[in-house]
Amino acid sequence: MNKFRLTRWLISLPPTLFLLIFFVVPSLIMIVTSFRYPGEYGGLAPLTAPETPEAAATQGDSGLYGLTLEAYRFFFSDILYAEIFLKSFVVAAASTLICLIMAYPVAMLIAQSAKKYRNLMILLVVLPFASNFLIRIYAWMIILGPESAFSHLINSILQLFGFEPVMLLFSPFAVLVGTVYVHLPFMILPLYTNLEKHDPVLLDAAQDLGANRWQRFWLVTWPQSLPGVYSGAALVFIPVLGMFAIPDILGGTGDILIGNLIKDQFLGTRDWPFGSTLSIMLMLAVLGVTGLFTLLARPRTPK
């Protein structure tokens, strides 16, 4: 009994240490950072006043030391930041929904194919990961560009129906295309893992009891697949929420997400405390969403 417990401890020690070092410690650093003053040259202002004027000059003396709630006050002083959070949530939710709608048929198709083809199909789904993320996003720039064949096709169809031609690149549409394209495999894989385990006998039974195709899907397959849906949704929603490269490359003049804002704080603005505050707010939001998904994805026992 005792020996068994020791083994369990030893096995769980490395992952616990990993989380402690790479999650808890950085989070604590971030929390402390959010309560400090930004340094004059970026970084952080010293906690205590420098002793000599020379030290003050090299450290970037702003005359402000110690801890402060200033960054939080600044965050709540303007509705602007709440708007960006809301917008990022809407983009993340839309991407998740589109991914779900596109991934479900693919996952079903793979799950229902003959066993010998399944591995090949899964390989094809993850194959895009073999090329660099940025290169794939840049490729979309060319595909969606105003002089591309794809743009010409879309615009000639639009003109046929009497609509004005549209600019595909540098638009919210392009951002959605990018996020959906990049995250689609993250939705397909958990869905497939789930769908593959379904017992086909249940569908036969439903058919015997008089259920048509739709009823069989909605009453038998869909409820069983919900855990897969939830984990896929979490794998898409959370990364999209913090995404900054896709809106930077494909987005237009209005496509700023919370990730872009945080990135700006650490580079262009050199305001680490405010960047940390934004990150903490984002983390709280993500934790909230994850909590919700975990709650929903819990396997339901019939009792």
Next chain:
Amino acid sequence: MKHNRFLISFLCLLFIILAGCTSENQTSNNSSEKNGDVLRLFNWNNYISQQTIERFEQTCQCRVTQDYYSDNEELLAKLAAGASGYDLLVPTGDAMDTLIRQGALSTLDKSQITHLKNIDPNYLNTEFDPGNHYSVPYAYTTTLIGFNREKLAELGLPAASWAIIFEPEYLQKIKGRITVLDSQRELMAAALKYLGYSANDTDEAHWQQAKELIIRAKPYWAAFSNTSYIRELAVGNLWVAHGYSNDMYQAALDAKKTGRQFTVEFVIPAEGAVLSLDSMVLHHSGHRPDLAHRFINFMLEGANSAELTNLTGSGNPNLAARPYIHPEIVANPAIFPDAALLHRLEMLHDINHTQRRLLSRIWTEIKLR
């Protein structure tokens, strides 16, 4: 010379994460190379010609190694994270100002820099380093307007004013065919200049005015772009872009080489613009100030300095270099502005943290509205 911001951000974030490991690597590199005759340069991407490097290596019987940065913020972030052992850096004015105030630079021994007289006095004694105790000008870019000449002529639009970027009456003809820089300071500077203020104005009321101007013009812009405009301008997708002179030079060259039906040109707006002067400075962590001085003096020779301009289209503050530069580059007033035009160019100053926070909020508002 400002490049690809998000790539940098990736690298920088990675760098900040790996700061600890990186500084260790750095030190181990140093110790292995300390004893050889090696000059270590920390330079912009593509900011020196390979021939120049080879020639210097022959004259000094030493080796030159280079590390690169693509943005002043990246340079400062890497140095702040502990990167060291660099003999020479090439920062832009405001970043150099920060480095000087941090005490990160060593003073120059001017007796070893005999060719300093080659530099146009207009580019000496800048507000960042009066008396040039720390810095020797290397090259510069201006932030200006690049445009498709045939298209603008066809539409009858003027290019030599910031109005083309901010006035809806012009913008409606080029809607979706124009980008501006994704840089808080540069775009604000353009708006402030158009409103008749200094690019370094920090009056909040003026910033708000500039913000209104930008928000009014924004619906007509295709995107905020720091690098993609070069290609898009050269293939004809864009008709107007706000960007850096060396990038515009590249776009013009690309359009010409691929035999397009149009020409890309660029012009400094009449209201004035931002000048970014990059200077060679000695970092205090360098091990070979002697080689660094020799390199500075070598780069001040006309023929060597000219190679950079012929390669990248950057502005050249070196008067002795003029005879070696392609005549069509010298003749371009956007690269070599005359005294009157030069007078209307401003170098950006660093702003303090309260101003940075405020500007960031204005910027967020601009992006969101």
